[in-house]
Amino acid sequence: MFSSKSYDEQYFKAENASERPHEIIFQEAKLTERSVKLAEGSQAVCAFVNDHLDRAVLDGLKAGGTEYVAMRCAGFNNVDLKAVAEFGMKIVRVPAYSPNAVAEHTLALLLTLNRRIHRAYNRVREGNFSLNGLVGFDLNGLTVGIIGTGKIGCLVAKLFRGFGCHVICSDVFENEMMKSLGGCYVSQDELFKESDIISLHCPLLESTYHLIDEEAIGKMKRGVTILNTSRGALIDTVAVIRGLKTGHIENLAIDVYEEEDNLFFEDQSSEVMQDDIFARLLTFPNVLITGHQAFFTDTALTQIARVTIGNLTELEARGACENEISLG
Numbered sequence: 001m002f003s004s005k006s007y008d009e010q011y012f013k014a015e016n017a018s019e020r021p022h023e024i025i026f027q028e029a030k031l032t033e034r035s036v037k038l039a040e041g042s043q044a045v046c047a048f049v050n051d052h053l054d055r056a057v058l059d060g061l062k063a064g065g066t067e068y069v070a071m072r073c074a075g076f077n078n079v080d081l082k083a084v085a086e087f088g089m090k091i092v093r094v095p096a097y098s099p100n101a102v103a104e105h106t107l108a109l110l111l112t113l114n115r116r117i118h119r120a121y122n123r124v125r126e127g128n129f130s131l132n133g134l135v136g137f138d139l140n141g142l143t144v145g146i147i148g149t150g151k152i153g154c155l156v157a158k159l160f161r162g163f164g165c166h167v168i169c170s171d172v173f174e175n176e177m178m179k180s181l182g183g184c185y186v187s188q189d190e191l192f193k194e195s196d197i198i199s200l201h202c203p204l205l206e207s208t209y210h211l212i213d214e215e216a217i218g219k220m221k222r223g224v225t226i227l228n229t230s231r232g233a234l235i236d237t238v239a240v241i242r243g244l245k246t247g248h249i250e251n252l253a254i255d256v257y258e259e260e261d262n263l264f265f266e267d268q269s270s271e272v273m274q275d276d277i278f279a280r281l282l283t284f285p286n287v288l289i290t291g292h293q294a295f296f297t298d299t300a301l302t303q304i305a306r307v308t309i310g311n312l313t314e315l316e317a318r319g320a321c322e323n324e325i326s327l328g
Contacts, residue, residue, distance in 0.1 A: 001046040001072075002031035002038075003265065007301060008072075015305040022312055036060035044068035044312055049075060049292070050261045055083040062087040068315050072308045073097075073295075075231065076325055077204045085327035092311040092323045096151055098300035103155035105294035106199060106229045109253035113288040114139075114225070133285075140164035145195030147211070148202030148230065149175040149183065156199055157183045168194060171202070192219040197227065204231035214239040217248060225251040229294040232258035237277050244284050252281075253288040264291045 001008065004026040016022055025042065029035040031051035037060070039045050045066055047053060053069065058080060061069070069084065071093040084091050112118055115136040123130065144160045146153050149171040157167045158181050167183045170191045179185075191198070198220070202208050212226065213236040226249060228235055237258055243249035257263065259275055273279045281287050307323065314321040 001025065002027050002029060002035070002051050003048045004028055005265070008305075011301045011305040012309070015302070015309045022309065022316075031057060033057050033060065037064065039066055040064035042066055044070055044315065046070045046072055046308060046312075047078075049073050049078065050265065051078065053079040053084075055080050058083045058087055058089065062089060068092070068312070070308050070311055070315075071325075072304050075203065077231065081325065081327055090315065090319075090321070091325045091327075092315065092321045093325055094304050094307040094311075095323060097303040097307065098295060098297055099151040099155050101297040101300045102152050102229050102294040103159060105255060105290070106152075106156050106201075106227055107159050109229070109255065109288055109290065110139075110197070110225070110227055113251050113253045113286070118288065119285075142166070142196040143168060143194050145169065145191040145198045146178075146183065147171070147188070147191065147198065147200050149173075149178040150201065152229075153199075153201035154178050154181060154183075156201060157181050160197075165197075189219055192216055193221070195224065196221065197225045199227040200230045200234050202230060202234065204233050209233055210236040210239075212236060212240065214242065217243045220248065222248050223250040224248070225253070227253050229255040232256035232260050237281065241277070241280055244287065251286050251288075252284070255290045255294040256292055257281075257289070260292060 001024055009026050012024060016024060027038050029038060031045065031047050031053065033056045036057050039061055041064065043066065045061060047069060067089055069089060069091040071091065074093060074095055076093055079091060116134040120134055140163060142165050144165045144167050146157055146167060146169040149169050154175060154177045157169065157178060160167055161182055168186045168191055169178055169183045170186060170188045174185050211234045217239060235258065240249060240252060244252060257278060259278065263275060263278065281289065311321050311323050
């Protein structure tokens with residue numbers, strides 16, 4: 001298991017306790033071309049969102065005897081699926097470990113940023129009870145645009161509907177659940193034009209890379225709020241910074257960042273920030289960032305460990321798994 005943290009070890013050991021447990025070697029190192037030799041002799045590797053599974057790494061895994069890749073997350077945009085198929089390997093994932101966790105974190109980000117709770121918290125602790133600079137806005141009656149209407153997108157819509165918001169949405173496929181919640185499907189351009197708040201819940205594909213770019217921002221209402229708890233590269237960060245500077249974007253709340261690979265999941269508090277673009281984001285008072293923690297609940301961690309262990313058990317028993325990613 002690469003990119004392993006103490007919490008991974010805790011939950012995976014608990015789920016792996018059985019009569020015939022798997023032998024799990026926990027590695028703190030990220031899976032890269034330099035660390036791939038650590039997997040030699042392992043039938044399977046367990047990887048996370050910022051591990052590198054390009055052709056070179058997969059070639060190294062295959063040479064070391066690895067047959068299976070078990071992603072302990074839903075996304076797999078960091079995997080070269082063509083190489084997986086070419087090398088005759090199989091890859092499995094955890095398709096949905098806690099959609100509620102991500103949906104709830106999305107609303108937590110918005111509410112915190114809108115009502116400036118993070119700033120008020122620090123003020124009160126310092127004995128400053130001034131309300132200057134803490135003005136927010138009512139959610140009731142606003143139009144929320146949701147891009148991506150899978151399980152998480154639908155749950156986010158349900159939460160926004162509870163606040164009295166009008167929900168419009170955009171996706172390649174229309175979800176009947178979204179319609180039953182009162183979500184209205186519109187074109188992406190119309191969503192950009194009409195939304196007071198835009199929340200991203202789609203996968204990272206070639207077609208969604210930099211979905212929020214300068215052109216898209218130009219179609220949005222002045223004063224729009226943008227939320228992203230999906231994948232960092234859905235947003236062109238440089239374009240968004242320009243939008244923040246001009247005031248076209250009033251608020252930005254993100255749990256993901258397109259260059260997070262070199263930042264997130266590690267304590268870098270004693271180091272000089274090397275990413276100038278990320279450092280610029282941190283200077284805005286109307287930007288709130290968390291470090292890819294939307295999924296991070298006890299429920300989700302338990303489910304991730306349980307499903308991943310189950311996937312490995314299925315692969316061991318019959319060489320196939322219901323959570324296998326299609327390589328066709």
